[in-house]
Amino acid sequence: MEIDSRLLRYFVAVAEELSFSRAAARLHLSQPPLSHAIRQLEDNLGVRLFERSSRHVALTPAGQALYKEARFLLQRNADVRQLVRRIHAGLEGEVKIGFVGSMLYRGLPAWLTHCQSRYPGVARALQELNSAEQIGLVARGGLDIGLVHANPVTDELTAETLLIEPFVLCLPAGHVLAGNGHVDLAVLAGEPFIFFASAVSPVYYELLLRMCLDAGFMPTVRYEARHWLSAVSLVAQGMGVSIVPRSLAACGLEGVAYLRFDHTQRSETQMIWARGSASRIVHNHLDLLRDWFAARAGPALD
C-alpha cells in the first residue's frame, strides 16, 4: 500500500513550517487532526519523522529524506494533472502520419512547420508510404493519419478530400512547343513519355494513360519514375515528356517548361484516419490539414 498523497501534503506543510499550528493554518485545517494525521503517517511507516516538544519541532534524518521525496512526488503528481489535460486537449502527444511522396511537392513541408508552431508539444512521426500501405496501417492502428490518392476505402476508415489538382504537361526547356502557354495533348502523340511507376501508384499510371487515350493516341512509355521529381528530372535531361500534377511546377528544377492542356482527370489527394479514432490530437491535426490546404489550394484550382 502506497503512502496516501494527502498525508504527504500534510507532512510537507509541517516540515516547512516546523510548527503544527502554523501548518494547520496553511492547510486550512485545525491543529488536532493534523497532529493525528502525522502520527498516523509515522505509525504507518514505523518511523519517527519529527522530534517534537511543545516548544520545538524538528525533522529527524528520516524526515529530512522524506521531505525531499515528498516534494518531488507532489510536484510530479501536479505535473501529471497538467500533462493529462494537455494530451486530452491535443496539445501534447504523438501523431503518426503517412504520406505519398508527391505530398513533398504539395506543401507538406510548409504545413509541418506551421503545425510545429501551432502544436509545439506534439511529436510528429512521418513515413513516406504508398497509398495501399497507408490504408493497411491506418486500419491496424500503425498510423494515425494517411495522405493517399483516391482509393477504395473500407468502412473502418474515414476519408476526406484534401487536394484536387489538374495536371500540366512537362517538356524540356528546349522543346519546340516549350514557348506555348497552352497546347493540345494530341500534338505530343509521337513523343516518348515518362509516366509515374504503376508499381508505386497504379492510380496515377491509369490517369495519365486515360488522358492520352482521350486525346486519341496510345503513348509510348519510355520510363517509369518512382518519384515525381525523378520524372521532372528525366524531362530536364531530354529523355522525354511527362504529365505531372500542377504543383510540381513549383518544384524548382531548371531546364523544363510546364504547359496547360485540356483534360478532365484530376489528381486527388485524401486524408484518411480510423473511423473510431477518439484522439483529440489526431483530430486537431486533421483540422489543421483541412484548413491549411483549403486556404491554399482552393483559390488556385481554376
Next chain:
Amino acid sequence: MEIDSRLLRYFVAVAEELSFSRAAARLHLSQPPLSHAIRQLEDNLGVRLFERSSRHVALTPAGQALYKEARFLLQRNADVRQLVRRIHAGLEGEVKIGFVGSMLYRGLPAWLTHCQSRYPGVARALQELNSAEQIGLVARGGLDIGLVHANPVTDELTAETLLIEPFVLCLPAGHVLAGNGHVDLAVLAGEPFIFFASAVSPVYYELLLRMCLDAGFMPTVRYEARHWLSAVSLVAQGMGVSIVPRSLAACGLEGVAYLRFDHTQRSETQMIWARGSASRIVHNHLDLLRDWFAARAGPALD
C-alpha cells in the same frame, strides 16, 4: 490538490486488466465502487481515461499517458517507504566524521573498509581536524562523530574512550641502542628530540615532555612534527630521536627501530558525539567504532 494515490492505484489496475470486474477482484474490491472511483478520477481531471462499453474497455491517449506516470509515481512512492525505513534503521544516509591525523596509523582506514561493507548505503564524509576544531564542530552539528585526544568536554557532548596506547622510543636504525628491546629513557637525555607540534596537539607535547621530566631530564626539542609520520621520517634521516604511540611501529617506514621503555603516560583517543543526537545511523557507526577498536586494541594493550 494532487491526485489521490488510491485512485492512481485503482486506475493502474483497470488499465492493466482492461476490465473493471477483473481489476476489482485484483484489488479485493467489488466492481461498483471501482467504477465509481474511476468516474471520480475522470471527473476530477476533466478527462476521459477509458473508452468503455459493456464488452470492451480501452485506454484513451490521455489514459495511456496517465498509466505510465501513475506506474512511476506508485513505484517511487513505494521506494520512498523503503528509503525512509532504511534511513531510520541507519542503513542509509550520511555520517560526517572528524579525526586527528594519528588515527590514520591506528586502524582508521581498515575500519572504514569494514564500515563500507557493513553499511554500503551510507556515505561517510571524513575530515582530518585537530581535537579543538572537532569539539567545536560536533557541538554545532557540523560533525556527527569526532575522534579526538582526551580533552575537557562540554556537557553538550558525550565522549567515550576508544583506544589507550603506551608509547615507544623511536631511534634511527643505526643508533647504538637500536638493538635493545627495552631501555631507560634517561639514557637518551643528551639526544636531540623530535616532538609532536604543540600548536597542533598541546596534549601530546605535554605528555612527551612529562615523560622526559619523569626520567629526570629536560629534553632538547630540535624539531616539531605536525604529523606522526613526519616525526618517524625525521628519525629515519638521523635528525634525532622521538617518542611515538606504539601503533606507529606498524607504519611501514624503513630505517628506524622501536624500543619499549617504562612510563605511565598513555595516548588516549576518544570518540565524541552530540548528546541529543537522535540519528540511528550515527549510533550505528559509534557502535561499530566501539566494537572494532575494542576487539583489536584490547588484547594488545599489555
Next chain:
DNA sequence: TAAAAATACTCCATAGGTATTTTAT
C-alpha cells in the same frame, strides 16, 4: 505561565458493500 502539541469526543462525508438495471455482443 503561556504557547503549542497531544488527547478525548463528536459528527458527517465518503469509501465500499449489496441489489438491480442497462447495454452491447
Next chain:
DNA sequence: ATAAAATACCTATGGAGTATTTTTA
C-alpha cells in the same frame, strides 16, 4: 441471452471539527 459496466441505495470507517489536557521553555 449473457456478461460486464452503470446506477441506486445503504452502512460504517475515518477525516475533520470543538473542547480540554499536558508539556516545556
